[in-house]
Amino acid sequence: MTQRYLILEDGSAYPGKAFGSLATTTGELVANSTMNGYQEIISNQIYHNQIIVFTQTSIGNTGLAQNAYESVLPTAKGVIVREYENLATDHFKRISLDRYLKQHRIPGIYDVDTRQIRRHLQEKGNMKASIVDVADEHAFDQLHATVLTNQQVAQVATPKPYPNPDEGANVIVVDFGLKSGILRELSKRDCNVTVVPWDSTSETILDLDPDGVVLSTGPGAPWNLPESVLSMIQKVQTQVPLFGIGLGHELFALANGAKITELRVEHHGSNHPIREIITNEIFFSGQEQGYAVDSKSIDHAKLFITHVDLVNGTVQGLRHRDFPAFSVQFSPDGAPGPKDSVGLFDDFSEFMARRRDSNGENY
Known part of the structure; x- marks a missing residue:
């Protein structure tokens, strides 16, 4: 087997054996503790430009569906x-998995102590890494010189609208790096979905006569997107029910005056306990979180907190006081992970039904 190396920008190096593509690559290093669902994780656009470290012992033992x-x-x-x-x-x-990674030019390394890497990240914080053939001085120089893009959303989101048709509520999904699990849950509720680009204006969205709007998940920092995105959210939330997920949650918070902070260590896994404040119910969620809403910055005249993470205390859910607009940081669709919070899609459907019953007035 071909030996390759994972090198980190702090000078660490981890030897291993190659599988997948033999390409040399650089990205942000993140650890994921999910016990299953590696296919969904690797194909999730939130991991754009990231190298994923799986702490689960054995990967690749189920094939891909x-x-x-x-x-x-x-x-x-x-x-x-x-x-x-x-x-x-x-x-x-x-x-x-080997064939899949080869098809998409994604390199892999195995026979590595992945849990030790995760402990290292917890101690040192987020950092860049490269997968290389030789862990020499030149490789580290190249790693340090590489500047990762901050235009992740533009690189992965759809450039043109497309439909996911059905016969129910007319839902517009704004694509910031959409994962298919969101579309699956909307389809289960017979929603007639149109996916639109991330930079669509409020006029473009509202001209499609939506019953509701979903702000999708996506990669990168929310502050790298232009102010026009926040202006779109500010207008849309006053007109139709709105549901933000992941990056969509962070953008919803920004649009309503809150601030976002970067986590020192990203949280990725399907075992995060979340508390719903109004019911005091505790459930587990799938998590792909690199940023969090600053709870001290929330304008409580506009927003109130609906969910919190019991591991790190971060804000996991928000709701607007004046409009049927809400958001969550975690992944309510699972894919992979628990389906404990899938009922949030039912809440969104109920908001849309109320609006249709009132003909869009005083909803």
């Missing part, structure tokens, strides 16, 4: 695992 991709073209920069199984022999005829 056609109905479980979160995007058509994955844009992660690398995959690091402890043990790798190259299986694709079940009756569904799924392709192997």
Whole structure:
């Protein structure tokens, strides 16, 4: 087997064995503690320009299924695992992870102590990393010289509108790096969905006569998007029900005067306990979080907090006091992860039904 190295910008190096593509790559290093669902994680656009370290011991032992991709073209920069199984022999005829990574030019390394890497990140904080053939001085110089883009949303979001048709409520999904799990949950509720580009104006969205609008998940820092996105949210939330998820949640907060902070260590996994404040119910959620709403910056005349993370105390949900507009930091669709909070899509559907029953007046 070909030996390759994961090198970190603080000078650390981890040798391992290659699988997937043999490309040399650089990205932000993140650790994911999810026990299953590696296919959904790798194909999730929130990992654009990131190298994913899986702390689960064995990866690749189930093959990949056609109905479980979160995007058509994955844009992660690398995959690091402890043990790798190259299986694709079940009756569904799924392709192997090795073949999938080769198809999309994503390099992988196995036989690495991934939990040690996660502990290192927890101690040192977020950092860049590269997957290389030789961990020499030149490789580290190249790593330090690489500047990662801050235009992630523009690189992964759809450039043109497209439909996901059905016969129910007319829903506009603003694509900031959309994962397919959101579309699946809307389809289960018979929503007639139109996906529009991230830079669509409020006029463009409202001209499509929506019953509701979803702000999708996506990669990168919310402050890298232009003010026009916040202006769009400020107008749309006054006209139709609005539901923000992940990056959409952060943008909803910014549009209503709150501030966003970057986490010292990103949180990725499906085991995060969340408390719903109004019911005091505790459930577990899927999490892909690199940023958080600053609770001290929230204007409580506009917004109130609906959910908090019991691990780090971060704001996990917001709702507007005057409009049927709300948001969550976590992934209510699961994919992968618990489905404990999937009922939030029902809440959104109920808001839309009330608006239709009132003909859009005083909803």
